Amino acid sequence: MSINTEPDKLKPTDYASDQEVRWCPGCGDYAILNAVKKTLADKQAKKENTVFVSGIGCSSRLPYYMATYGFHTIHGRAPAFATGIKITNPKLDVWVITGDGDSLSIGGNHFIHLFRKNLNCQVLLFNNEIYGLTKGQASPASRIGTISPSTPSGSLEAPISACELALSSGATFVARGVDTAIKKLVPTLSKAQEHVGTSLVEIYQNCIVYNDDVFKSFTDKSVASEKQIHLEHGQPMLFGENNKKGLAINKDYSSLEIIDLEQNEKEISRVLVHDYKNKTIANLLTQMDQKSMPVALGVIYCVEKPTLDNYYTEKLNQHNNEISNIMEKGQTWTI
Amino acid sequence: MDGNSSEIRSNNIDDNWSTTVRFAGDSGDGMQLTGGRLTFEAAISGMGLATFPDYPAEIRAPAGTTFGVSSFQVRFGEGLIASSGDHADILVAMNPAALKVNIKEVLPGGLLILDSSSFNERGIKKAGYEENPLENNSLAGMQIISADISNLTIEAVKEFGLGNKDGMRCRNMWTLGLILWLFTKETNETINWLQNKFGKDNILAKANMAALNAGHSYAENTEISSDIIRKIVPKIKPAKGKWRAITGAESLAFGLATGAIKSKLNMTLCSYPITPASPIMHYLANYELKGIGIYQAEDEIAACCSAIGVSYAGGLGVTSSSGPGISLKTEAIGLAISVELPLIIINSQRAGPSTGLPTRAEQSDLMQAVHGRHGEAPLVVLAPKSPSHCFHIAQKAIHIAIKYMTPVMILSDAYLTNASEPWLIPDISGIKENPVSFGEYNENYMPFERNPNTLARKWVKPGTKGMEHRIGGLEKDSISGNISYDPENHQEMTNLRAEKIRNIQNEFEKIEIIGPDKGDLLVIGWGSTNGPISEAQELLSNKGYAISHTQISCLWPISHNLKNIASKFKEVLVVEMNDGQLFNLLKVETMPNAKSLTQVSGKPFRVSYLLDKFKEIIELRN
Ligand SMILES: Cc1ncc(C[n+]2csc(CCOP(=O)(O)OP(=O)(O)O)c2C)c(N)n1
Ligand code: SF4
Ligand SMILES: [Mg+2]
Numbered sequence: 001m002s003i004n005t006e007p008d009k010l011k012p013t014d015y016a017s018d019q020e021v022r023w024c025p026g027c028g029d030y031a032i033l034n035a036v037k038k039t040l041a042d043k044q045a046k047k048e049n050t051v052f053v054s055g056i057g058c059s060s061r062l063p064y065y066m067a068t069y070g071f072h073t074i075h076g077r078a079p080a081f082a083t084g085i086k087i088t089n090p091k092l093d094v095w096v097i098t099g100d101g102d103s104l105s106i107g108g109n110h111f112i113h114l115f116r117k118n119l120n121c122q123v124l125l126f127n128n129e130i131y132g133l134t135k136g137q138a139s140p141a142s143r144i145g146t147i148s149p150s151t152p153s154g155s156l157e158a159p160i161s162a163c164e165l166a167l168s169s170g171a172t173f174v175a176r177g178v179d180t181a182i183k184k185l186v187p188t189l190s191k192a193q194e195h196v197g198t199s200l201v202e203i204y205q206n207c208i209v210y211n212d213d214v215f216k217s218f219t220d221k222s223v224a225s226e227k228q229i230h231l232e233h234g235q236p237m238l239f240g241e242n243n244k245k246g247l248a249i250n251k252d253y254s255s256l257e258i259i260d261l262e263q264n265e266k267e268i269s270r271v272l273v274h275d276y277k278n279k280t281i282a283n284l285l286t287q288m289d290q291k292s293m294p295v296a297l298g299v300i301y302c303v304e305k306p307t308l309d310n311y312y313t314e315k316l317n318q319h320n321n322e323i324s325n326i327m328e329k330g331q332t333w334t335i
Numbered sequence: 336m337d338g339n340s341s342e343i344r345s346n347n348i349d350d351n352w353s354t355t356v357r358f359a360g361d362s363g364d365g366m367q368l369t370g371g372r373l374t375f376e377a378a379i380s381g382m383g384l385a386t387f388p389d390y391p392a393e394i395r396a397p398a399g400t401t402f403g404v405s406s407f408q409v410r411f412g413e414g415l416i417a418s419s420g421d422h423a424d425i426l427v428a429m430n431p432a433a434l435k436v437n438i439k440e441v442l443p444g445g446l447l448i449l450d451s452s453s454f455n456e457r458g459i460k461k462a463g464y465e466e467n468p469l470e471n472n473s474l475a476g477m478q479i480i481s482a483d484i485s486n487l488t489i490e491a492v493k494e495f496g497l498g499n500k501d502g503m504r505c506r507n508m509w510t511l512g513l514i515l516w517l518f519t520k521e522t523n524e525t526i527n528w529l530q531n532k533f534g535k536d537n538i539l540a541k542a543n544m545a546a547l548n549a550g551h552s553y554a555e556n557t558e559i560s561s562d563i564i565r566k567i568v569p570k571i572k573p574a575k576g577k578w579r580a581i582t583g584a585e586s587l588a589f590g591l592a593t594g595a596i597k598s599k600l601n602m603t604l605c606s607y608p609i610t611p612a613s614p615i616m617h618y619l620a621n622y623e624l625k626g627i628g629i630y631q632a633e634d635e636i637a638a639c640c641s642a643i644g645v646s647y648a649g650g651l652g653v654t655s656s657s658g659p660g661i662s663l664k665t666e667a668i669g670l671a672i673s674v675e676l677p678l679i680i681i682n683s684q685r686a687g688p689s690t691g692l693p694t695r696a697e698q699s700d701l702m703q704a705v706h707g708r709h710g711e712a713p714l715v716v717l718a719p720k721s722p723s724h725c726f727h728i729a730q731k732a733i734h735i736a737i738k739y740m741t742p743v744m745i746l747s748d749a750y751l752t753n754a755s756e757p758w759l760i761p762d763i764s765g766i767k768e769n770p771v772s773f774g775e776y777n778e779n780y781m782p783f784e785r786n787p788n789t790l791a792r793k794w795v796k797p798g799t800k801g802m803e804h805r806i807g808g809l810e811k812d813s814i815s816g817n818i819s820y821d822p823e824n825h826q827e828m829t830n831l832r833a834e835k836i837r838n839i840q841n842e843f844e845k846i847e848i849i850g851p852d853k854g855d856l857l858v859i860g861w862g863s864t865n866g867p868i869s870e871a872q873e874l875l876s877n878k879g880y881a882i883s884h885t886q887i888s889c890l891w892p893i894s895h896n897l898k899n900i901a902s903k904f905k906e907v908l909v910v911e912m913n914d915g916q917l918f919n920l921l922k923v924e925t926m927p928n929a930k931s932l933t934q935v936s937g938k939p940f941r942v943s944y945l946l947d948k949f950k951e952i953i954e955l956r957n
Contacts, residue, residue, distance in 0.1 A: 017805065019817060048800040053644075056808075064805050064818065069797035071647060072807025073640065074670050080637035084644020084652060085797070087603060087630060092648065092797050110640075113633040312628060316601070319623040323592050324763045326622045331528070332579045332760065333379040 010044055012037035017067045028179030028205035029059055032126060035182045036062070036095075039189040050093045051085060053078045055107060057099035058133045059126035059205070076107025079114040082121050086309040093193065094121040100141035101131045104160050108140075115171035117308040118197045122189070125162055125200065128207035129214050136210030148210070163286040166200045167279065167301060173199035174282065174301040179206060180219045184230055184297065191299050197307050204295075218295045231285070231298035236271045239294050246271030247294075249284075256284045258293065276302040353412025355420030356514065359437045360429030361398050362390065362405045365507035369427075370407030371580075372511055372528070376520050377409065378580055378757050383416030384409060385866060386580075386755045387939070392610070392693045399453075399461040404436045415873050417721070418866030419754060421941035425517075427510055429453065429484075431462035438474075447477050448513065450484035450506065482553065484509055491549035492542040501539075505546035512550025522547050574759055581758035583722040583751035584614035587681060590729025592619070592627050593763060595651045597730070598737055599770040601626040602651040605642040607635045610693040611749040612657045612683040635660035639667040639680070646676045647806075649773060649796030651733065655681035657749075658700055659690065662707075668742055669708045672832065674806045675783075675792050677736035677743075679729075684748040686937040695937030696750035698862050699913035704744045705891045705920065711829050713836040715743040716891035720865035722751060723758045728888060730766075735842060737771055739835055740791040746890070748912075750863045750939055776801040782816035790835035836892055843889040846896055850876055850883030853903035855953045858884045859929070860910045861917055864940055868910055871945035880953055890917065898925035905956050908932055910945065 007014065015037040023029045040050065050068035054060035056075035063070030069092075073081045078096045086094055096114075103111045103125055114123065130148065131137040138148045138155040141162070145154040163174050173195040177185035185203065192199035204215045218227035229239035229247065237247040243261075248270040250257040259267045272281065282301035288294070356373060358366040367388055377384050387408045396403030410420035422442045428434035430453040441447065449469070459467050468474055469481060488509040489502045497505075508525075515522060526544050533540035581589075595602035606616040606629065620629045632638035635656050642652030654664060661682045671678040684700045686692035704716045715735055719728040725747065732743040774780065774795035782804045783792050795802045804816060812819040813827050848857070849872060860868045865886045872884040885900065887893075901907045907929040909918040918931035932948055934940055 019805075046800075047803050048798055051797045063807070066805075067803055069803050070805035070807075071644075071674075072805065072809065073643075074666055074808060077636060077640040077667065080632065080640035081644040081647070083630070083632070083637070084603070084605065084641035084646075084650075085648040086644075087628075087641075088601065088645045088648035088650035089796070089798060109633055110637055113637070312630065316626070316628045319625050319627065321622055321624050323589065323596060323622075323624055326624060327589060327760050327763075328577065328579070330579065331375055332577050334577050335381055335575055 010041055010047075012041040015040045015047065015067050017065055019064050021065050022061065023058060024209050026208040027058070028128065028207070029062070029126060031179040031182050032124070032185070032203055032205060033062060033065060035185045035189060036066075036124070038182075038186050039193065040068075042186065042190060043193065045093060049091060050095070052095045052097055053082045053085065054097035055099070055102035056133065057102045057126075057131070058207075059099040059128075060097055060102060062097045076102050076105070077110060078102070079107065079110040079119070079123070083114070083117070083119050083308065086119050086121060087312040090120065090309040090313050096121055096123040098123060098125050099132065100125065100127045100129060100162070101139040104140040104162060104165070112165065112169040115166050115169040115198050115200070118170070118172055118305050120196055120198070120307040120309050122192045122199045122201065124189075125202045126205045127162060127202055128205045128211055129159070130207050130211035132207050132210060143214075161286060162202045163200065163300065164283070167283055167286060171200055171301070172197035172303050172305050173299070174286070175199070175201045175299045176203070176295070176297045177201060178204040178215065178219055178228075178297065180224075181228070181297070188298055191302070195302060197305055218290060227290075227294050229294040229296055231274045231276070231296060231300060233274055233276045233299065233302070236268075236273050238271065245294075248272055256288060256293065276300065279303075353410055353414070353416060353420070354425070355408060355410040355423045356425045356427070357406055357408045357423035357437060357440060358427045358510075359404055359406040359433035360427075360507075361403050361433070362393075362395055363398070364429045365504065366405060366427070366429070367407045369507040369511045370409050372525055373514060374409045374411075374580060374755065375528075376515065376518070376524060377411035378578065379524065382411040383414065384411035384757060385416050385419040386410075387419035387750065388753045390694055399430050399432055399458055401432045401436050401462060404433045406433070406437060415870055417869045418939065418942055421943050425514075427514070429506065429510075431458045431464055431468065434468060435462045435464060441477070443476055445477060447474065447479045448510065449479065449481045451481040452483045452485040454481075480513070482513075487549060487553060488546050491545045495538050495542045495545070497538070497542055502542070505543050508543045508546040509550035509553075512547040512552075513554045516551050516554035522551050577760045578757050579760055580755045581722050581726075582614070582753055582755045583719065583725045583747055584683075584753070585618055586722050586725035586758070587719075587729050587745070587747065588615050588618040588622065590726040591653055591679065591733065592622070592624050593726070593766060594730040594733030595627060596625075597766055597768050598651065598733060599768070600649075600651040602628075602653060603642065603645045604629045604653045604655060605632055605638040605645065606630075606655050607632050607638045607660060609635075609657045609660050611685060611752045612655045612660070612681065614752060615655050615681060615683070635663040636667060639664035643667060643671050643676060643678055646671075646678055647674075647797070649794070649798075651677065651679070651737075653679040653681070655683065657683045657685045657693070658687045661700065661703065665708055668714070669710060669712050670808045671742045672708070672712045672714055673808050675740045677733075677740055677794070679732050679736055680742060680744045682744060682746050683752045684746060686749075686935070692937045694749055696748040696863060696939065697913060697935060697937060698746070698748060698864070698911050699916065699935065700746065701890060701911075701913060701916040701920070704746055711833065713833050714741055714891070715739075715836060715839055715889070716746060717743060718746045718862040718888055718890055719751060720862060720886045720888060722754055722756050724888070725751065726761070731842075734769065735839060737794075738791065739789050739839060740794060741836065741839075746862060748863050754863070773799070774802060775799065780804070781814045782806065783811055783814055785831070790831060790838065840889065840892045840894045843894055844896065846885055846887070846894060846900060848883050848885045848900060849873075851881060852883065852900070854881030854883055855904065855956060856880075856882045856906045856908060856949060857901055857904035858882065858908050858910055858949065859887060859897075859901070859917070859921070860884070861887045861890055862911075864910055864912060867940040867942045867945055870942045871949055874942075874946060875949055875953075880950070882949060882953065887917075890920070893920065893924045895925065897921070901926050901929070906930065906952050908949070908952060910940070912940070
């Protein structure tokens, strides 16, 4: 493609590379890929300044399908590559693409440190609660009892919650989406991209081959409105058919509870207004039990903090020493 | 050499004048500092010198125990001073443990300088002596200066009102005063240094000066002057210019920075703390050079990956570590080879396996460097041979990494990192600039198209409009770079990667040999063994032996010239601090008849040992 023939306005398809997409038909990754392209087109993102960096896994193949810069690296380490890229050229818009195994298992250390360092980049965590590429073993996000080739009688370990882990690691932006609600995912991705700092977007993604319907309890059309709450900063936390349910603090247990407004309209005053700067509420939102509570989606938490890339480049700009002077510093003698 | 001091030295190496002084004490006794001062005094007299600090892995072991002893050895004199000395002529031992650990390093008839007050019952027991070594004749034949250094120091600094603890800290200066007197040096240089360090009116400066002078006059005024032979330090004239002492770590840091600056690249050293590699990171962090930064990652894997990220984005990525950390970086290095990006990896080798001996030198990571990755994954392996050589090797590594788009590994070691030698400060403006030319927009750009001469692909950084492309660790089509599972393509890519590296031997066409280009014995070494090997070679060749020496700085690819060079010698001996790793590489690659001489003790070779071995081989053959 030539530099001169680029259209004035880029469409989502202009962000697609010429490579054939090779995910299984029906895989949730397709929808997420489309949401990403749509987000870039909405922003008219410059292809040359956009870099997708991924680890290893089905999800991590995404960079090959983008017409931007892309680096498919090694399992779990994409955050570390992203760090080197951003401290060298902070102007690049870096998207880290990772899976639940990639980021929560082998790459767990880089994952937490990325939030702590607050590198200005987006992390899209494709959570299918399974190792897709290696043919369906249980992952650290799998629920207890998951039957898989490596856990034929059910997995033993409790799952990690990516959002909780991120929050406790000092994340400055935590959001969630699902592959079945792309219209809502696009604005979330957009906010993630705008946020200055590390933005985590955990995306529940259906693996149709190895973990089909694992999210059905809240993604199925018949229950979606009752089991999903789409958060908006400054708006009351309402959900359900005709927004007749709300979330409020249960003072006895310091947790969240559902208020049924249909039965008790006056309770509306107790419904929380979403303030994404409130970390306590963010923690409670990410800790909600999927069985009894809705799943929190959208931007859960967002605050500003200094970023590593900014800190590094500012520091580097202050470096003023010439090597010849440094070599002569300290004790010398002349002959 | 002055006639007198030969009485102290019963060294069989006596063609050149040299003295080796070893300072030993608890980690907190300031022995490294004291050694450093004597080194400087020798340096400004224009002598050749080499130093070797030896410190325990424990940071602050209990005082007075043998495992808490740290030492600093400095050797100086005329002629070739390439190693820090086999044995000490003079040992300063601040306590019984220091004596116990180091006595075997002292020549028969050597001089011991001891703090008598530490040889009390408690100190002797702590060191694990059954009885007082000063009283049981076990030091017979040694010359001994046993002074109550502790009390003399405390007496000397009394007027400054320091507590006992701070007063005791001045013991090392007292000792230095005495040593300077032995070498007929005055105290003025050190006094200047103390005043600069603390400030003229600082109480610590004054106390340390008082201790220094007290030690100096003690030597002058007491009975020791009649027994001990003072060594006359001669003035020698080396090359004109400004000199300083340099350690391998400093030299690598300077070399990396110079290489990056001359390539017009910003550089980031991405590292994770580990002994003995950390000093490189510390130096670069403190230099605050334009365009040069460091990034301390969460682990060595992240360090290597972020360094690759730096290079991908158009900077120069460098990562440094020691054995355990290098093992962790292995997978990422494979990726850098696969995507063909420049990357510098520095391995400050320690003695292994596993945690091994963190502060001791070994050369046992050579095979790992050359072959230690999955898949056919060749890279370039370079080894500096001395602290000052590190400066050149670092620049050469950068030059190659960029020109050939490849990772380059530099094998340093714990010895090189810490050892120092005098260094003529180079004129940086005289070093040629070689700015990188990044790939600019080109309609027909193919990410894996290669320069036909170097086989390097083009370095195109993100941000370059119209050149957007994807790279990764999956096998790539040899031209487009798209994922390819084609068997023929994989064979071709394997061949191309190997050939690209093999060609790099042209960068090292000229192999320097010391000595005649044919003869009885060619000694091949690499890395920090250069010191002892070259001294042994010089001594034998002065005695008429037909012995030559080459210290290889490019270990992979191995130059085929080496085979031709070796073919002119009756015997070829590969000397290294491992179980024969270069020997095995050479045997396979070029010279089936070579012999191997190895040592894996964590200590450098002794010149005298090499001398005997070389002689034996030559004499057996003739
Ligand atoms: C060092 C290393 N270990 C193991 C693997 C094998 N491996 C590839 S992908 C993967 C798990 C992928 O799971 P996830 O991150 O959840 O991605 P998904 O395929 O589900 O999108 C594993 C274990 C590897 N490529 N590298
Ligand atoms: S295995 Fe699962 S996650 Fe991977 S492509 Fe197929 S459906 Fe998608
Ligand atoms: Mg997965």
